[in-house]
Amino acid sequence: MSTTGTQSREPRTATPPTAGAAARPGPEVRVLEPGELRTAHALFGAALHAGGPVDDDRWAVTRLSYAPGRTFGVDLPAGTLAGTATSFGSALTVPGGARVPMAAVTRVGVRADRTRRGLLTALMREQLSDAADRGEVTATLRASEARIYGRFGYGVASRGRNLRVTAGARFRPGAPAAGEVRLVHPDEAATLLPPIYARILTGTTRPGPIVRDDGWWALTLRRPAADAARGIAVHTGPDGDDGFALWTVRQEGTDFGENVLELHDLHAATPQATAGLWRFLLGVDLLRAVSAHLRPWDEPVDLLLDDPRHCRTTGVGDETWLRLLDVPAALAARTWGESGQEPLRIRVHDALFPANDGVHVIGDRAASAIGDSDGADPAPAGDGPADLECDVAGLAMAYLGDRRPSELVASGWWSAHDRAAVPRADRLFTTSEVPWCGTFF
């Protein structure tokens, strides 16, 4: 249990640009009308080299994933769209299992002939302010490049590993073997998978998973092109359907059997369902391997196998980029490890949201003198000395438990004014499960 405190609370609105920037006329950001979303989508597709305009069938589904009133645009003087960014409302699971409102940021793009003129900066500022005004405590995204979003206060808060597992690899005799797996058609999956995912989300204690909205599911299961070479399987355990996997197959050679099953989505409520789904996938005929992108560090695929070397980690990568919009609310929402005798005082810098800027206090029940033990009415911490100091992106890197404060101090992301506070911070921020989201958007 924890208590958190913070100094003065101010309205959670992004600060205006710096004096120098304010002197220049900044790009004007506006909310796009529904009739403009297709153009915005084509702009994003072109910026990402992922194709431009989509056909009518595809747009009929894709438009469902644009949440009303949440797509921003910047125009050229002639009125042509030059940049865009959107988001949908979701919720992020934080350590301890609570979920906080979250903006799921996606489809950010600026026309190639208008980059490096501050369009993204204007879009991000507007989008973050809008999300904060909606009461969203966090924003998260997946970054196309690692150098884009740190300047807006985003930090990497979960990572994953890429796997390549030899098809047909034998399972250890002791590996879980209960339950049944069945193939399902995409139409059936559209009804089956959302409630299974919701059930898994409700039961999870892992930090990082998010709520998937209807638009996300529509885009995943209903777009026409996605039907090609697609497989979907559901696992059933003693309490009913408790896991699913979704994949495509690509050819790696010219002969039968030279195929790789690319796993796109696998969520399971129990270790038995995880093992059952992997057992099924690795047993599919005419495959060389199963490959998977950004799976959780602690998914025990190698531990299930008779020969663990059949499971190779082929890469690691950043998954969740997290922006804490309301630091006091975020700190109050998660649980903490034991601090020992003393609470921890962290000075956080946030150039965009002044209400986050200041000293925040994190303690456990033993430190109740710092504030209300439910965290409902934390005592102000004042502007006194801090044990540790970081910017809001650095805080995000530790918030879900991905990085230990000691790693962040050692690498210069955080500063330690009191060395003894570093192991205390490690104990406080630690989580029992590795953070991982598992939803791409």
Ligand SMILES: CC(=O)SCCNC(=O)CCNC(=O)[C@H](O)C(C)(C)COP(=O)(O)OP(=O)(O)OC[C@H]1O[C@@H](n2cnc3c(N)ncnc32)[C@H](O)[C@@H]1OP(=O)(O)O
């Ligand atoms: C969540 C998602 O959707 S991820 C997908 C993001 N989109 C893409 O990758 C598509 C291709 N890229 C683009 O569309 C654009 O280049 C964007 C959106 C990444 C950047 O847009 P821009 O309008 O050029 O950004 P802007 O001019 O506001 O740049 C702000 C600062 O970030 C820097 N920056 C912007 N993009 C990059 C980059 N890709 N790499 C390094 N630095 C960058 C700029 O140099 C600038 O720095 P400065 O303030 O020190 O001068």
